[in-house]
Amino acid sequence: MSPHPDLYRFFALNSEWAKRVESQEPGFFAQSAAGQKPQVLWIGCSDSRVPESVVTAVRPGEIFVHRNIANQFHLEDNSVQAVLTYALDHLGVEHVVIVGHTECGGAAACFGAACAPTFSADAASCVIDPGLAADAPLNQWLTPLTKLVASLKLSSVPPAEALPLIVEENVKLQVANLCKAQTVVNAWAHKSRKGKDVWVHGWVYDIGKGELRDLDVSRGPPAQ
Numbered sequence: 001m002s003p004h005p006d007l008y009r010f011f012a013l014n015s016e017w018a019k020r021v022e023s024q025e026p027g028f029f030a031q032s033a034a035g036q037k038p039q040v041l042w043i044g045c046s047d048s049r050v051p052e053s054v055v056t057a058v059r060p061g062e063i064f065v066h067r068n069i070a071n072q073f074h075l076e077d078n079s080v081q082a083v084l085t086y087a088l089d090h091l092g093v094e095h096v097v098i099v100g101h102t103e104c105g106g107a108a109a110c111f112g113a114a115c116a117p118t119f120s121a122d123a124a125s126c127v128i129d130p131g132l133a134a135d136a137p138l139n140q141w142l143t144p145l146t147k148l149v150a151s152l153k154l155s156s157v158p159p160a161e162a163l164p165l166i167v168e169e170n171v172k173l174q175v176a177n178l179c180k181a182q183t184v185v186n187a188w189a190h191k192s193r194k195g196k197d198v199w200v201h202g203w204v205y206d207i208g209k210g211e212l213r214d215l216d217v218s219r220g221p222p223a224q
Contacts, residue, residue, distance in 0.1 A: 028059075038064040041087040043080065043174070044099040045071040045106065049207050052099070056212070064093055069138070070106030070145055071098060073174040075181060085183045094196045096178060099212075100171040101205040107149075107166045110142050111159060114150040121150055148173055168215060171202040175217050188221040197221050 003011050021028055038061065042052045046067045053063060066083040073080055087093040100107075113119060113128045120126075125134045126146040132139055152169060154162040178184060178200050187198040202215040 032061055036061050036064070036091065038062055038087075038091060039094050040064065041066070041084065041093045041096045042099060043067070043071060043073060043083075043096065043178070044205075045069065045101055045104060047101060047104065049103075050099070050101050050205050055205060055210065064091060069141055070104060070110070070170065071100050071174060072141065072145065073098065073177045073181075074141075074144065075177055081181065081183070084178075084181060088183050088187050088198060092196055093198075095199050095201060096184070097201045097203055098171050098174045098178060099203045099205055100167045100174075101207055102164060102167060103207050104163070104167055106142055106145065107163055107170060108159065110146040110149045111154065111162055111166055113142075113146045115155045119146070119150060121147055145170055167204055171204060171215055172217055175200055175202040175219065179219050 002008070018029070040062065041064045044050055044052060044065070044067045046069055052065055052067075053060065056063070064083070064087045066080050068080070075081075084096070087096070109128045110126075113126050116127075118127065123134070124143075125136075125139045126143045127134055128139050128142045128146060129136070148169060149166055152162075152165065154165065157165075184198060184200065197220060199218055199220045202217040204213045204215060205211070206213065
């Protein structure tokens with residue numbers, strides 16, 4: 001069966017790309033098939049405008065990736081915990097980076113929810129999307145971010161000024177959460193199974209400029 005007409009160009013572009021890469025670097029795909037040795041785990045947002053390999057201009061195989069709505073690291077999320085464990089214990093990744101971005105729709109939605117008259121910091125789930133039930137996955141997923149936004153007390157701040165701050169504070173919170181993960185704690189206490197130090201970083205990607213910025217919140221193994 002041929003690809004759907006709306007998706008055909010992806011196959012055509014892929015074919016051109018594969019031929020170009022193999023021509024420029026013969027054997028690249030055979031080498032990739034033999035295994036991966038990424039140094040970085042990128043935990044970013046699912047936003048289509050922030051493709052990690054594109055914005056960093058690196059080749060396939062250099063970045064291990066987990067992306068979700070608003071670049072969250074929930075300690076109870078088995079998916080991100082599984083990715084983290086595999087990256088550190090099996091691939092020997094040395095750097096874990098939480099990457100937020102400007103113009104984040106998740107951050108904007110949480111700002112709106114936190115400023116709504118119906119907001120309750122005690123609620124199990126905050127209503128980010130009124131069209132969904134309070135316990136809908138999207139509302140549950142973004143509840144921690146909404147409560148963070150509420151704690152910043154930005155209701156009187158224009159959205160254009162509030163959102164960049166929310167994006168940065170969100171990254172900082174996820175870095176802090178990541179440092180509480182048992183896999184990271186174990187890596188710092190005993191080094192990872194690959195015997196390498198693990199570092200955690202927080203970055204923001206500026207969509208309007210195409211540039212990454214380090215928030216200077218990096219954490220490494222505690223001093224012995």
